[in-house]
Amino acid sequence: MTDDTTGKDGETPATPLEPFPVHRPESPFPPLYESLPPPPEDPPSDWIETADAHDLPTRDNALTALGRFAFPPAPPLDDEGVAARDRRWTSRTILMTAAFLMVFNAVSPLNWARQQPPGWIPGTVEQLSEVWVAQLAVFGVDMPRQGLREMWMAARQARFIGQAPEPTTP
Amino acid sequence: MLFPTLAFGVFFLFVYFTAWSLDRENGRRKLFLLLASWFFYAQWDWRFVGLLILSAVLNWGVGALIARQPGARKAWLVGLGVAVNLLILGFFKYYGFFIEQAGELLMRFGWERDLPLLQVVLPVGISFFTFQGISYVVDVHRGKTPPAKSLLDVMLLMSFFPHLVAGPIVRASDLLPQFDRTPRLTREMATHGLLLIVWGLFKKTVIASEISVNLVDPVFFDPSAYGAVDIAAAVYGYAVQIYCDFSAYSDMAIGIAALLGYSFPRNFDQPYRASSMQSFWRRWHISLSSWLRDYLYVPLGGGRKGLVSSCINVFITMVLGGLWHGAAWTFLAWGALHGGVQVIERLGRAAFGDRKVIPTVVGVLVTFHIVCLGWILFRAESFDMAMAMLQGLGRIGPVVMLTPLLLMLIVGGLAMHWLPPRAIEGVAERLKTAPSITLGLLIGAAFLLIEAVRPEGVAPFIYFQF
Numbered sequence: 153m154t155d156d157t158t159g160k161d162g163e164t165p166a167t168p169l170e171p172f173p174v175h176r177p178e179s180p181f182p183p184l185y186e187s188l189p190p191p192p193e194d195p196p197s198d199w200i201e202t203a204d205a206h207d208l209p210t211r212d213n214a215l216t217a218l219g220r221f222a223f224p225p226a227p228p229l230d231d232e233g234v235a236a237r238d239r240r241w242t243s244r245t246i247l248m249t250a251a252f253l254m255v256f257n258a259v260s261p262l263n264w265a266r267q268q269p270p271g272w273i274p275g276t277v278e279q280l281s282e283v284w285v286a287q288l289a290v291f292g293v294d295m296p297r298q299g300l301r302e303m304w305m306a307a308r309q310a311r312f313i314g315q316a317p318e319p320t321t322p
Numbered sequence: 323m324l325f326p327t328l329a330f331g332v333f334f335l336f337v338y339f340t341a342w343s344l345d346r347e348n349g350r351r352k353l354f355l356l357l358a359s360w361f362f363y364a365q366w367d368w369r370f371v372g373l374l375i376l377s378a379v380l381n382w383g384v385g386a387l388i389a390r391q392p393g394a395r396k397a398w399l400v401g402l403g404v405a406v407n408l409l410i411l412g413f414f415k416y417y418g419f420f421i422e423q424a425g426e427l428l429m430r431f432g433w434e435r436d437l438p439l440l441q442v443v444l445p446v447g448i449s450f451f452t453f454q455g456i457s458y459v460v461d462v463h464r465g466k467t468p469p470a471k472s473l474l475d476v477m478l479l480m481s482f483f484p485h486l487v488a489g490p491i492v493r494a495s496d497l498l499p500q501f502d503r504t505p506r507l508t509r510e511m512a513t514h515g516l517l518l519i520v521w522g523l524f525k526k527t528v529i530a531s532e533i534s535v536n537l538v539d540p541v542f543f544d545p546s547a548y549g550a551v552d553i554a555a556a557v558y559g560y561a562v563q564i565y566c567d568f569s570a571y572s573d574m575a576i577g578i579a580a581l582l583g584y585s586f587p588r589n590f591d592q593p594y595r596a597s598s599m600q601s602f603w604r605r606w607h608i609s610l611s612s613w614l615r616d617y618l619y620v621p622l623g624g625g626r627k628g629l630v631s632s633c634i635n636v637f638i639t640m641v642l643g644g645l646w647h648g649a650a651w652t653f654l655a656w657g658a659l660h661g662g663v664q665v666i667e668r669l670g671r672a673a674f675g676d677r678k679v680i681p682t683v684v685g686v687l688v689t690f691h692i693v694c695l696g697w698i699l700f701r702a703e704s705f706d707m708a709m710a711m712l713q714g715l716g717r718i719g720p721v722v723m724l725t726p727l728l729l730m731l732i733v734g735g736l737a738m739h740w741l742p743p744r745a746i747e748g749v750a751e752r753l754k755t756a757p758s759i760t761l762g763l764l765i766g767a768a769f770l771l772i773e774a775v776r777p778e779g780v781a782p783f784i785y786f787q788f
Binding site for chain 2: 235238239242243244245247249250252256260263264296297298300301307308310311315316
């Protein structure tokens, strides 16, 4: 099997090139929005010219109708609006993750500060973290992390049957 | 500044919110990302930011000249551009190696000389950004990508911090069009990006670090102290470690870029599932293997001149690919092993055609073990150490280093190759409809789990040295 197909210019092959990837690695993400296929067309209209809209039956109860009259739904978002909404959603997700970790993994900044050379920033972070960790420990929020760590350390210490235990360092 | 650190987390939060606050002015956004990338790179050594700038200016200048010149001069200019990039790479990465080898050679002939030895510090990621520079110049010459609209674009292309120090090698044709306008972030991209970051963090800080610290490093340091089981475990462990380490970096880089609105190509595709070496190189470090294909194998002649020529070309390509990884004979031998096996496969296909001679399961096992043999060369600091590892595979002794947890991590690291190929995309597709609070809590819980079990401290990624 050879890979001697050549492109139109006669210089660069159009295909293969064993043993390397045949295709350029595709992106794991969807195509950029400007290259997306056009949206599907709307279904055929069911508008009845002769009918009066007020005569058509409706399933909404009076309260719903009143609510819709009082608070009419917002017009559909354009592309910019959808993009801004997705960005806000992502930002909220990231902030929620950061807040969660600030509470349940508060010891992490403390560990970081203790590993740094002495200085104003590590010193300040260490002092603030110590207070924060102590305050949170009152509510027991450090227990999930601590419990997980103890389980992991126990798994690390485990040995096969008949295997010598891990040598302890003096 | 490593990805799995608190410092990087704080840096990324700042970059993320600032970059998206500049979304109405794409030029300023790119300038901010460039400055942030330089700051990121300066955390290793600020002096090399100058090298990064110089390299970008040179490639931009050559690209612009190529676009303005008639045919004959273009070839000369592209040669100049490639040569300058290789000169930068050669000086920083191979100067010491070649001087040392030249000194030994002269000594053998009795012409001992004091050669100018310099302690050249290797700038982190130099192999990646010089290869990007070469691909930019050559692609402009070939007409595959138009020259960048501004120097800022080329600088950001080469310096963009997610891929700067360990790839993937993102080409101009992938990234420059994305720089033309403010990117758009979709829920799908964001969810996928977040999941890739979590998955990469898990692979690096839990699997790779645990195996590295408690098994691979001690055994490779002194193979003579261990029996066959420990040595075999260390070899398999290194196969899992290097995959989890490098693919983790790629995953995190792709995820971080996605949160900033940019799309990077995939770099790994379950490589240990490969049933041949050819297939392995279509799944491992795809951005490098496709780079070697387009800018080395094809210019050498590819497979256009028959079987013998294609075998020679693939062998040369793989040996030089080995040398790209580091200035040492062990890397050359690693490349030669991969090249040699591919030559054998190629001859086999020429003899038997496309008939399936070996069952897939056997092919996967054989390929995996050849790859593991290569990893011994790749990891060992010398041939003596590699030989000591191979000899140790026949030594009977007690099991000292391998523990149930390490065995579970090795098996798990291999088993993940048999997950559905696009599992993370599938999960992202389901989670993208979740409320931000739910997803935030889920991601936070995953981070907490990883933080609780990871070893103290983070070792640098293996591919930083390349």
